[in-house]
Amino acid sequence: MNTVANDARAAGARVGLSGDTITINGGSPLTGRIEVKGAKNLVTKAMVAALLGESPSELRDVPDISDVRVVKGLLEVHGVKVEHNVSEGILLLDPAGVESAHMTDIDAHAGSSRIPILFCGPLLHRLGEAFIPDLGGCRIGDRPIDYHLEVLGSFGAVIEKLPTGIRMTAPDGLTGTKISLPYPSVGATEQVLLTAVRAKGKTELSGAAIEPEIMDLINIMQKMGAIISVDTDRVIRIEGVDKLQGYTHRALFDRNEAASWASAALATGGDVFVGGAQQAEMLTFLNIFRKVGGAFEIHDDGIRFYHPGGELKPVVVETDVHPGFMTDWQQPLVVALTKANGVSIVHETVYEQRFGFVDALVKMGANIQLHSECLGGHPCRFGQRNFLHSAVISGPTELHGADIEVPDLRGGFSHLIAALTAQGTSRVSNVGIISRGYGDFITKLRQLGADFVIEGE
Structure with missing residues (x-):
């Protein structure tokens, strides 16, 4: 099959x-x-954002879809305590026990999902390292992760490509940078946001995607303590902060x-x-x-x-x-x-x-x-x-x-x-x-x- x-x-x-x-x-x-209920393209990213907080988060209007289950499994193998009230559509996410996960566990839970690439920035901040397996997703065209890797590298991540996937480390931490997207990619914009909010200094992202789901993710991060501004010319500016708290949010x-x-x-x-x-x-x-x-x-x-x-x-x-x-x-x-x-x-x-x-x-x-x-x-x-x-x-x-x-x-x-x-x-x-x-x-x-x-x- x-x-x-x-x-x-x-x-x-x-x-x-x-x-x-x-x-x-x-x-x-x-x-x-x-x-x-809440948007698939927002909820799964909001779940990843909970990794950045130092206290639990609550996400409401969560749909009962398999992508949510995939991210829940990935969070749990990284030590996040997740409680999902399916009937009420509520997720409680406690990242207090975040730790490194084994490659086989990540691969088993990820399946064909491309969401693991967005774990990298938060995990580099929390643990100083991250690993992602080969990525899948719907087969609808060229959706390379090369630009994600370039983005993470520009923040200071050291990237090692292995036969089973990609390992990243941040021995000196992550530092704000200036990035210009050749196309307003939603995934690349999410990557920058999830990485820049706790990077040292300022990050400027031009050519950013400004979909409603992106704006709702920014709303969540602002609740957590992030400093993010969005200009009318698709430029997003992020001032990195030392720590973020959990959030309570109803998804778009x-x-x-x-x-x-x-x-x-x-x-x-x-x-x-x-x-x-x-x-x-x-x-x-x-x-x-x-x-x-x-x-x-x-x-x-x-x-x-x-x-x-x-x-x-x-x-x-x-x-x-x-x-x-x-x-x-x-x-x-x-x-x-x-x-x-x-x-x-x-x-x-x-x-x-x-x-x-x-x-x-x-x-x-x-x-x-x-x-x-x-x-x-x-x-x-x-x-x-x-x-x-x-x-x-x-x-x-x-x-x-x-x-x-x-x-x-x-x-x-x-x-x-x-x-x-x-x-x-x-x-x-x-x-x-x-x-x-x-x-x-x-x-x-x-x-x-x-x-x-x-x-x-």
Whole structure:
């Protein structure tokens, strides 16, 4: 069995799936209400930030997803005491007993996750050393860790590449530095923040990512005692401090999950209230959703997304860093665009191989063509590199049931949407991968009236 399948089966077992395959009878609208909790892309980083504190931290609105379980395991092998109240969505993290972990323990808990690279800065501050195994993650394009290593090296870390992974030491401690990112990478920005807050002196980061999850991480660190300023030109300045305390924080809602359920409502002709979703962080998505022909209502406790009837309209979309249209939003939206009357174009500028999921949609009857040119907008950094990073979706087309295999997190949820939209029966395998970022998604599907069976139940 390949690594993706192993990860899916393990993830499925952790969230209560007795098998990693579900059979879906499609063609019915999703209707009802579901709740979203804290953002996967914030919660896991906030858990790592707890390593920096000298007192316990409390994180609320934590989703029950496998990525949280992975980070919990990694923290525990490093001596952090973690209490997870799953039903209440509360994590208590006490770093008082932090110690070095064995390479085999780290490797066993990390699996295919890329989160261990972000442990390095905090561990170098706490212990003077860190080790990370080979890293995995969703296979959606080039996500090298070389720049992470360069960043850590610029702070003074000594890096040794071993056959089993990478060992780092900081014999003289870490010192603030000046860093300019060639691209506003979320991961690299997180690395700098988690390392700079306790480094000696000042750090200046230009070309930083400013996603809402990054800003919420900064909010957490400020609560801990960090001094961080963010300028309008994507420059973040950090003044290192000697010590940090624990935090108490309610995580920002998961806007990626909210957008995914919104696209599912639109594609199936349904009506879904996403409790916990907020307008400000979804502004760009809401504009595109309305242009396609979807409707929404903003409420204090969430957003209602629904298909108001009539034809859906084609759009031209380019993914981009915040405040642009998120790359994680395009995959679920593409399924809805197969129902639009006309030709839509989606130009992916963040991950060069994020259209691998469309093979399954084409198998199900979608008319989608992939191109290496930058279509529908401005040239991007992938334009001359022969990556199929622009999609032309012609519709409307009626999808039919098929046997499909989940390739990655967002693509996997898009396959679920396609199966729910399709006429007939679909068999979707490797669904456990979806639990990496969608808490309790099986229960939510049931709440919305989806017709499916989990194989093995």
